Amino acid sequence: MKPGNVTILIVDDDLDYLIQLQSRLERFGFKTIMAESQREAEELLEKTKPDLAILDLMMENEDSGFILCYKMKKKYPDVPIIIATGVAAETGISFDINDENNRKWIKADCFLDKGIRSELLKEEIDKLLLKYTK
C-alpha cells in the first residue's frame, strides 16, 4: 500500500505530542487526522474511516483510549489500532497497562511506548497495514 493513500487517525490530549506525531507520520508519507479528546475522536469516526489509529490511553477519562479502542473495533473491525502509552502515566491508575491479561482485554493490535524511535514506529505501522489488507 502506498503510504500516500493511508490515513492515520491520531488521538491524544497533549497538543504538542499530537503535532509532533503528525509531523513524523507525514514525513513517512502518511496522511493524518487528529483529535484531542475521546469525544472529538468519536465525532470524527462518525464521518470517517481511517486506515489505522494511534490512541493515547488517558484523556478526559482515565480509560478513554480503552473505550475508543473498543468502540472502533466494533464499528471498523478491520482497522488496526495502536495504543501509545507513556508508562509513568498508567502506573498506579485503576488498571495496570503492563498486565498481560488487561492488554488482551483491551484488544488493541499493538502497544507502543510514546517515545519509540520513528523507524520502529514505521515498521510497526507497515506490519499492521500489511496484515489487514491481506
Place this chain on the structure above:
Amino acid sequence: MSTLKILVVDDEPGIRSGVSRILRNFRVDYPFMDEAFEFVVIEASTGEEGIELIEQKQPDILLLDNKLPGIQGIEVLEYIKKKQKKIIVVMITSYASLELAVKATSDGAYDFIPKPFTPQELKSSIENITKRVFLKKMTNKLHDTGKQIRFTFLSVLSHELKAPLNAIEGYLKMIRERQSGNKIEDYDVMIDRSLERIKGMRNLILDLLDLTKVESGKATRNIIEVDLVQLARTAMDTMRPYSIQRDVRLDLIAPESVVMMADADEIEIIFNNLISNAIKYNREGGSVQCTIRKNETSCEIIVVDTGIGMSPDDIDKIFGDFVRIKNEKTKNITGSGLGLSIVKKLTENYGGTIDVSSSPDQGSTFKISLPIEKTCL
C-alpha cells in the same frame, strides 16, 4: 455487622460454657463506628489445644486461664508473642499473683479478669477490646490507603512533568533537524509552544511547593492576627494585570477590615487560587466578585464568577490532585490541577469548609467558611 472470633482456653468446662452463653447474644455497637460486632466462641481445654486452634481458626480475642493441665497459660502467651500473632489476650485466672500479672503484661496480655467474674465484667472487657480491635483495623486500612494515594500522586506527578519535557525536546529536535526549512520565522510556533509548556511546568512546581508546605509545613505556620480584607486586596492587585488582559472586572465587597487568627501566607494562597481561577475560567467582559464577611462563629470568603461554569459531575472532581476539567470550553486554559486541592487542604487545616455551586455557561460560586476560635484572654 462484623463477627469477632473469641477463643476461650480453660480446663473448667463450666467456665467455657459460661463464656459461650454470656457472649453468644452479646452485641457491641458504637454510633461513631457505623459498625456493630457479634461474637462466635470457640473452646479449648488445654494450652496445646489452644495453640492448635490459634493456628487453625485465627481468633481475634483470646480468653486465657493460666492454670492448665499441660503447658501453662503464660507459655501460650509466650508462643503468641514469639510468633507475633495478631490476637488480643485477656487473662482469666483464679490465682493471680503480682508476679504473674507483671510477666503476662510484659508478654503482651491486654487485660485481666479475675475469676469468678460476673457476666457484666466479662462483657465490659470484651466491649473495650472490640473498640481496640476496630481502631487497629481502621488504622491499618488508612495506612495502606495512604500508601496507595501517595503512589498514585507521584505517578501522576511524574507524568505531568515528563509530558512538557517530551514536548519541548521534540520541538528542539525538529528545529535542530531544520524540518521546516532554514528560515527561523518558520519555527516560531514551535518556539512559542515550548515556552508555553515551560510556563506550565514552572506553575506546576510552584504549586507543588505550596502543596508540600500545606501537607508537612505545620511547624512553620505563623498564626497571627490577619486582616482578610487586606490580604484580598493584595491578591486582587496582583491579579489585576491578568484580569485586564482577559477583560474581566474585579470587585471586592467587604467591610473596612475582617480580622482573624491565621497564617498570612496560607490565606494569600487561598485568595490567589480562587481569584485566578475565577479570572481564568471567565468570559471576556465578565466579572469576578469577592465578598468577605464575618459573623459570630466564622469568617466567610465568597468568590463569584460569570464564567464557563461546571456540571455536577465536574464539581465532584475538581478538588482532586492534578484534576483539570477537559472539555471544549477549557481547551486553551492551562493549569496544574493542584490549586483547588491546595485550597481545600488549607481550608480543612483551619477546620473550615468549602462549598461550590455552579451552572454551566453561567458561572461558579466558591464559598469558604473558616471558624473563629474563641480565645479567652
